[in-house]
Amino acid sequence: GFRRAGRLTGLDLSEIVRISERAALLRAEGRDVVTLSTGEPDFPTPDFVIDAALAAARGGQTRYPPTAGNADLRAAIAEDHGRQLAEVMVSTGAKQVLANALLATLDPGDEVIMPTPFWTSYADMVRIAGGTDVQVACPMEDGFKLSPAALEAAITPRTRWLMLNSPSNPSGAVYSASEIAALAEVLDRHPQVWIISDEIYAHLSYVRFASFTAVAPQLAHRTLIVNGVSKAWAMTGWRIGWGVGPAPLIKAMTAVQGQSTSGACTVAQAAALAALTGDRALLDDRRAAFRARRDRVVAALDAMPGLSCLEPDGAFYVFPSCAALLGDGRSDGDFCAALLEQAGVAVVPGRAFGLPGHFRLSFAYSEAELDEGLARIGAAIETEQ
Ligand code: PLP
Numbered sequence: 498g499f500r501r502a503g504r505l506t507g508l509d510l511s512e513i514v515r516i517s518e519r520a521a522l523l524r525a526e527g528r529d530v531v532t533l534s535t536g537e538p539d540f541p542t543p544d545f546v547i548d549a550a551l552a553a554a555r556g557g558q559t560r561y562p563p564t565a566g567n568a569d570l571r572a573a574i575a576e577d578h579g580r581q582l583a584e585v586m587v588s589t590g591a592k593q594v595l596a597n598a599l600l601a602t603l604d605p606g607d608e609v610i611m612p613t614p615f616w617t618s619y620a621d622m623v624r625i626a627g628g629t630d631v632q633v634a635c636p637m638e639d640g641f642k643l644s645p646a647a648l649e650a651a652i653t654p655r656t657r658w659l660m661l662n663s664p665s666n667p668s669g670a671v672y673s674a675s676e677i678a679a680l681a682e683v684l685d686r687h688p689q690v691w692i693i694s695d696e697i698y699a700h701l702s703y704v705r706f707a708s709f710t711a712v713a714p715q716l717a718h719r720t721l722i723v724n725g726v727s728k729a730w731a732m733t734g735w736r737i738g739w740g741v742g743p744a745p746l747i748k749a750m751t752a753v754q755g756q757s758t759s760g761a762c763t764v765a766q767a768a769a770l771a772a773l774t775g776d777r778a779l780l781d782d783r784r785a786a787f788r789a790r791r792d793r794v795v796a797a798l799d800a801m802p803g804l805s806c807l808e809p810d811g812a813f814y815v816f817p818s819c820a821a822l823l824g825d826g827r828s829d830g831d832f833c834a835a836l837l838e839q840a841g842v843a844v845v846p847g848r849a850f851g852l853p854g855h856f857r858l859s860f861a862y863s864e865a866e867l868d869e870g871l872a873r874i875g876a877a878i879e880t881e882q
Contacts, residue, residue: 504627511617512849516833520843531870534843536666536814538861540731540786543779546771550735553767562760565751566739570770574739577773578710578722583744586751587769589761591697591725591738596622597750598693598721598740599658603628607657612643613851614816616666616695620851628657632851637807637818641668641852645679652683656690661709664698667850667857668816669791669809674707681713691719691746697738700729700780702811703788710741718743728812729780730772737761737769787813790860790867797871798858801878813861816847820854822878829853840877842870 501508513534520530565571566587575585588594595618603609603626611619612635620630633651635641648659661680663672672680684690694709710717725738740750754760791809798806798817806817819832829846833856837843847855860867 504625506624508621508624511621513617513845516837516843516845520837523837523841528841530837530841530843531866531873532843533858533860533862533867533870534845536728536812536859536861537733538728538731538783538813539863540783542732542735542768543730543772543775545775546730546732546768549771550764550768554764558763558767560763562763562766564755564760565747566760567763567766567770570766570773571739573770573773574741578741580741581744584747585739585741586747586754587737587739587761587766588754589738589758590727590736591695591723592618593754593758593761594721594723594725594738594740594750595619595693595695596626597753598723598742598746599623599626599628600753601746601749602626602657602691606655608653608655609658609660610648610651610656610690611660611851612641612647614641614665614667614847614855614857615660615851616662617849619660619662629655631656634852636852637805637816637855640807641665641670641816642672642676643680645683648680648683652687652690654689656687658691658693659684660693660695662695662697663709664702664706664809664811666698666812667814667845667847667855668807669812669814670807671702671704671810672707673705674712677707677709677712681709681716684713684716688719691721692716693721693723695723697724697728698812699724701784701787701813703784703791704810706811721746726769726772729783731783732768732772735762735765735768737765787860790862790864791815793864794858794860794867794871797868797875801875803878813859815858815860816850816852816855817858818855822881823854829856832856836874836877840873842873842877844874 571585721742726732803822833846
């Protein structure tokens with residue numbers, strides 16, 4: 498019979514995917530469901546980006562690309578970061594950058610520290626790569642952020658990576674420059690610990706954004722910055738992300754990619770190059786639109802009894818606590834299942850992000866969808882009271 502590899506122990510389809518699929522199924526059955534569960538901007542890919550992709554396809558950019566990415570795109574990324582070409586690689590989404598890094602570096606028993614709540618995939622990726630995830634609870638009282646003391650306490654001789662994500666999915670927390678500097682001070686003392694700084698939401702920060710290496714250049718030789726076009730440019734389907742880090746790491750990651758997917762899609766790389774080098778005014782417009790949605794969503798949630806939420810400083814998620822509505826064996830998973838099955842609104846339980854007692858609502862949706870979804874959540878909570 499079929500036997501899964503041992504390193505897949507505990508691995509299942511992501512709960513975010515399962516909820517979205519369940520919502521789609523209910524809708525196919527004729528139920529009216531509002532989906533607020535996916536982290537995907539509803540904006541279109543900019544026209545000038547699509548034009549560049551068409552031109553690339555017609556212009557013959559249809560052959561195997563270099564494994565680490567097209568030189569022109571890598572050069573644009575390197576310039577953006579003030580780094581060398583050998584310190585940049587392009588992958589099929591930021592997700593593959595993360596997977597490459599973990600597969601290239603983790604041996605059994607190696608530990609990866611991740612503050613919770615974290616993006617669902619982090620823990621599973623570490624496990625697939627044979628490492629051990631070390632989850633450090635960063636509750637709402639701490640602003641969902643890792644403190645220097647908690648970091649210090651989590652580090653062991655086996656720690657290989659700290660995975661940071663600012664702005665954060667799912668909490669929207671953004672580390673300030675001084676908060677990064679305080680973490681860097683701890684990391685200065687532990688040279689075995691490398692840093693993954695997932696900055697995929699950097700352009701969607703509503704407060705001043707601080708990049709990890711800009712604040713802690715002394716750690717650049719053991720830091721991997723992860724970014725891409727998916728979120729800021731609304732290009733989730735093009736699947737282009739990149740990693741910026743020390744050349745030996747980039748080389749090892751390129752070797753991994755070379756034996757899995759090879760270089761990323763040529764047409765998508767041309768599109769990403771156009772996005773990166775094009776007019777960035779659109780990023781400001783979109784950020785302003787998301788910020789207005791954030792204010793709308795937070796105001797609505799704040800008015801609901803039993804929920805409490807922190808205003809997100811970045812990304813397009815809120816992560817309210819529903820702990821006051823739980824208890825008696827009722828989990829955040831039960832709460833979200835009831836919202837989906839009875840109220841017809843899809844959100845994701847906090848347990849999927851390593852911090853139960855919350856749920857994640859994405860506001861990367863139209864105001865009409867947000868208003869309807871929030872009205873349903875409000876009505877569902879009221880009938881429970
Ligand atoms: N990192 C974080 C924190 C994310 O939320 C996501 C997407 O949801 C990714 C990485 C993956 O981005 P991409 O679509 O470029 O693979």
